[in-house]
Amino acid sequence: MSALLSVQNLRIELTTRDGVAPVIDDLSFTLDAGEVLSFVGESGCGKSMTALGIMGLLPDRIGRIAGGQIMFDGEDLTKASEKRLREIRGNDISMIFQEPMTSLNPVYTVGEQIAEVLRAHQGLSKRAAWAQAAELLDAVRIPNPRGRIDDYPFQMSGGQRQRVMIAIALACKPKILIADEPTTALDVTVQAQIFDLLRDLRRDTGTAIIMITHDMGAVAEMAERMIVMYAGRRAEEGRVDTILEHPRHPYTRGLVSCVPHITDHLTEARDVLTEVPGIVPSLRDFGQDQCLFAARCTMAEDRCRAQRPSAVAFGTDQRADCWRAEDV
């Protein structure tokens, strides 16, 4: 079975004052239809850039795809025209963002904003679009959708606004939904509602989801596979359960154990949390021929600082880009 989305050796470059930096450096992955894949990492590791690259929404004049392929349904998106990308965006691939406060237009009602997408992409009549907008609001579990369709964004809570964003994203039944930190700005009980909604929508529509997050708990809850990103490169990739059970990259291990988790049964014991010292390197230092995590890694040896590690496979579904992956 061929994958729905297949990214090969993707390289995205960002031009900064200090020169050109590879914010995505030789990244390859695949996404199957109906699958949930999660990108994890700290801010500044290139998670969002991957999403923007797929959407063709890299910042003008600053960012560009410098190499590789993004094959979607047999079509290379890196070679597609702007017009074609516009057709794909919102229709085949949609995106929801972190900040539900600012991603809706404050001067239009939510109904108008949903109907607008339907009319633009699917050529529905005004009346048909309006009726379907109400159905979508119902599908994302906004109570009393026919009454709320005339609300302006400021009349809704943060959770409801994120539901409206999901309704807009799903309006054209996309094959892929990219969710960039979709619940980071929301309360946990609302986050649980949104996760529940996304899970049900995927089951009903078969939409594949790429979820970008920094929260391992959210990954465990939502995704089947995950890719841990560090400084523009893949650190580790594999099935979520496998990786959580036994991470093979020191960075993944750090990400899992540096956060205090609620476990099934708490005890008096509270250990000192594992620290990942230091911070993500600045863009200037991206792209060097060494392990970029070496500076923060407790296991680093000379080889790590001399050569970029190659992938080590564990079983069929786990790969870690680390020279000492066997020892982790």
Added chain:
Amino acid sequence: MTDQTNPQETTPTARSPFSEALEMFLRNYAAVAGLAILILIALAAVFGPGLYGTDPFDMVWAPFSPPGADGFLLGTDYLGRDLMAALLHGARVSIVIGLAAAFMSVVIGVSIGALAGYYGGLIEEVLMRITEFFQVLPTLLFSMVIVALFGASLPMITFAIGIVSWTAVARITRSEFLRIRELEYVTASRASGASNGKLMFSVILPNALPPIIVQAALMVGSAILFEAGLSFLGLTDPNVVSWGQIIGSNRQYILDASYTVTIPGLAIFVTVLCISLVGDGLNDALNPKLRQR
């Protein structure tokens, strides 16, 4: 100490916000050029009259001798007075009035804006209504009335200009105070027991200064223009030469001897333009949001 910060992080050198702003300013060539010309004008105003020696009120030659003729670089006016001497002396007066009036506006505007923005409530209501009152006054008319009533001395003209132009500073200061007052470092100072005076003047004000400095720079330019306008209308001390006064006293001869009006006009134009360029450069240098461009 187990959790020293990452030893691989290089320690950045201690650079003050001032040195960063300076670097940013120096990158703006128009602003640097403007500043250079302004320095030349200031030097001319300070040392020019002493070096040049001629009294601008002395009749030294035949009236209306054009620039360059008979050894007078800029010619003479309708009374045969040396225009070069007038320009140099006038520079002093124009610049001093510009600086003094701008200074006065900043003092009034910052005080009122700071009090209104910091305390809020009734104090803010009253102060902002006063500000609005001054804002809607027809400025030229109001300052003409002041000068006409209290006499056309230099301090009075400065006062008349300053009293009508502080409102912009007050509004900027108030809005900056409103914004910064809510930031957590101000709360942090308050939580550690800082007094109101300390909060206002040593915590909030330094952070509110950048837009005020820019506004003050631009105000020097507009005060010079304002003074020229008043002088042109004759509302000026007849015993003191200023650029506006040169234009005003020669205006009847604009067709016969246009240089007597254009030359001081050009001086005003160049000075105000340079001030604007410097103000613009300051704006870029002091505004951290633009710094990343």
Added chain:
Amino acid sequence: MMTPDPLLRVQNLSVRFAVRRGGFMAAKSWLYAVDDVSFSVRRGETLAIVGESGSGKTTTALAVARLVAASAGSAHLGDTDLLALEGEALRQARARLQFIFQDPYSSLNPRLRAGAIVREPLDSQDNTAAGDRQGTVDRLFQAVGLRPEQQALFPHQFSGGQRQRIGIARALATQPELVICDEPVSALDVAVQAQILNLLRRLQGEFGLTYLFISHDLGVVQHMCDSVAVMYMGRIVEHADRLPLFNTPRHPYTVALLSAVPSVDKARRARAQRVLIPGDPPDPVNLPPGCRFANRCPLAEARCSQSEPPLREIAPGHKVACHLV
């Protein structure tokens, strides 16, 4: 473990804000951000106040620190009622409790060098000699894991985690008895959070600090606290020690809140007793009668929307505000 006299004892604290709805002429009504809240913090321990946005947890902390005005109640720090102090006495008392802020970017004055930021509370309190102050600043920098030469840098030259270390050093400068931490790690990257949490716990041991720890992150709270107060819509709904609260929560809201936290623990996910609470909290200005959680509560009965349940002790040290418990 139980000391008889708590360091901080807050009783019947309320904070209200005036709101105008429906334009200029509308009548004033009150929003009770904190409504009749009582709790105490034992010396040398950590009390966490958890809740979602709008629960009033941060307002409670700000009111205790006298950074917003309380409309009723008392907050005794030792024998001093902080809420009754005015003028110079208040300024003096501020040295005894300090605040660590959420946002390490806006909580440091960008025009001061790091050393001056940490010294500022000492200068404000002016009861130490200038020479001693530099020594104190040096010690604090070392205690929070910063190098002495970094005192000369400005805030924007530090990373988020380092800035939060500066904020912690500043809070410790006056040797406070109580430190209020308002979401101290929620603005930081996950990998950096651990550094700060470990630091806070180490400093607590070293200096015998008492923390009032405000957070929405139950994982962090679980790691940091000795006891927890759960707030919902301005009220404490459950108040208990760490283990009873996390292992046997009694209030339906606490249960739902805990079950909503995504977990990497397979055993916990496998139990899959997720309690989804639907809808949104009620309008805080027009609160319905009865329990504030009734409209979202999976267990609500008729009496829940009629009378408001008081916070009562159901086991030693375990208080719950629910009719059904």
